[in-house]
Amino acid sequence: xxxxxxxxxxxxxxxxxxxxxxxxxxxxxxxxxxxxxxxxxxxxxxxxxxxxxxxxxxxxxxxxxxxxxxxxxxxxxxxxxxxxxxxxxxxxxxxxxxxxxxxxxxxxxxxxxxxxxxxxxxxxxxxxxxxxxxxxxxxxxxxxxxxxxxxxxxxxxxxxxxxxxxxxxxxxxxxxxxxxxxxxxxxxxxxxxxxxxxxxxxxxxxxxxxxxxxxxxxxxxxxxxxxxxxxxxxxxxxxxxxxxxxxxxxxxxxxxxxxxxxxxxxx
Numbered sequence: 001x002x003x004x005x006x007x008x009x010x011x012x013x014x015x016x017x018x019x020x021x022x023x024x025x026x027x028x029x030x031x032x033x034x035x036x037x038x039x040x041x042x043x044x045x046x047x048x049x050x051x052x053x054x055x056x057x058x059x060x061x062x063x064x065x066x067x068x069x070x071x072x073x074x075x076x077x078x079x080x081x082x083x084x085x086x087x088x089x090x091x092x093x094x095x096x097x098x099x100x101x102x103x104x105x106x107x108x109x110x111x112x113x114x115x116x117x118x119x120x121x122x123x124x125x126x127x128x129x130x131x132x133x134x135x136x137x138x139x140x141x142x143x144x145x146x147x148x149x150x151x152x153x154x155x156x157x158x159x160x161x162x163x164x165x166x167x168x169x170x171x172x173x174x175x176x177x178x179x180x181x182x183x184x185x186x187x188x189x190x191x192x193x194x195x196x197x198x199x200x201x202x203x204x205x206x207x208x209x210x211x212x213x214x215x216x217x218x219x220x221x222x223x224x225x226x227x228x229x230x231x232x233x234x235x236x237x238x239x240x241x242x243x244x245x246x247x248x249x250x251x252x253x254x255x256x257x258x259x260x261x262x263x264x265x266x267x
Contacts, residue, residue: 022115023122030093030123043089044127048082048135055202056142063203068143075139076156076228077201080221082131083164084196088188089127090120091171092181099180114260121168128164132157148234156231159244163224166248169255176262200225220247 034041055074060067094117097103106116136144136153146153175184198212199205199221205213216222220243227240 019112019115022111023118026116026119027122028119030120031126033093034123034126041127041130044082044086044131045134047085048078048131049138051081052078052135052138052142059202071139071142071144072233073204073229074202075135075144076232077199077225078139079132079135079156079160080225080228081196081201082135083128083160084167084221084224085188085192086124086127086131087164087168088171088185088192090124090168091173091175091184091188093120093175094172095175095178095181095184098176113264117172117259117263121165124164124168125161128161132160146232146234148232152232152234152236155236156228159224159227159231159241163220163244163248166251166255169252169259173255173259173262176259195219195221200229220244220251223247 052071052075055078056067056071060070060074064070064073094103097106097116103116107113148155171184171188174187175181178184178187198216199219200216201221205216205222208216223240223243224247226237227244230237230240
């Protein structure tokens with residue numbers, strides 16, 4: 001009883017959580033959400049598996065002569081597509097928190113204002129990692145052999161994660177602006193499907209009409225697919241890598257401040 005009294009009667013207030021500890025705690029919250037709603041992992045696993053199998057087995061012979069030849073070209077691109085689509089869930093999760101009132105609770109806490117967003121992004125790293133491991137494992141089964149070995153794959157993955165971090169801020173802003181999680185998902189697919197198919201993910205842009213090649217050449221998804229493909233196969237394209245870095249910086253510079261400004265406003 002005396003110990004309880006001493007705790008309740010103390011005049012010293014607990015120290016406010018720092019930015020790092022708040023981000024890590026909310027990142028762990030994002031991981032626990034996956035644990036309690038395992039359906040969230042379906043898109044992370046099923047989507048890349050179906051895409052890899054479908055395009056390799058159905059179109060590999062027609063496009064590259066054999067599925068084994070095509071998987072060498074396809075797999076780095078499919079990784080790009082899978083990771084870019086997963087970035088949508090950052091905005092969906094944030095919008096869900098807003099809809100349920102969790103957003104307002106976070107705003108009332110004495111923590112760094114950006115911690116809920118940064119924490120969500122940290123939780124998304126787990127989704128990205130699962131999608132990458134699943135896709136690479138399936139690719140190896142189908143005959144994918146990166147000529148640059150493990151170092152090339154790791155460098156390509158690092159570039160993927162950097163770009164995904166930047167793109168996530170686009171959907172964070174979308175999650176703050178629209179009314180429902182379903183609206184975030186619908187809007188994102190309307191944007192991402194044209195961008196991923198009008199790129200070098202699935203085929204060489206040289207086979208496309210001239211007017212489409214012009215768009216594909218400036219598409220950030222093309223820059224990322226080319227850079228990842230080059231790194232994995234030991235032919236790193238300095239131009240593509242530089243463009244990915246520029247694209248990521250530009251996206252983050254525009255959508256990061258806009259998202260934080262919207263986040264601070266009253267909903």
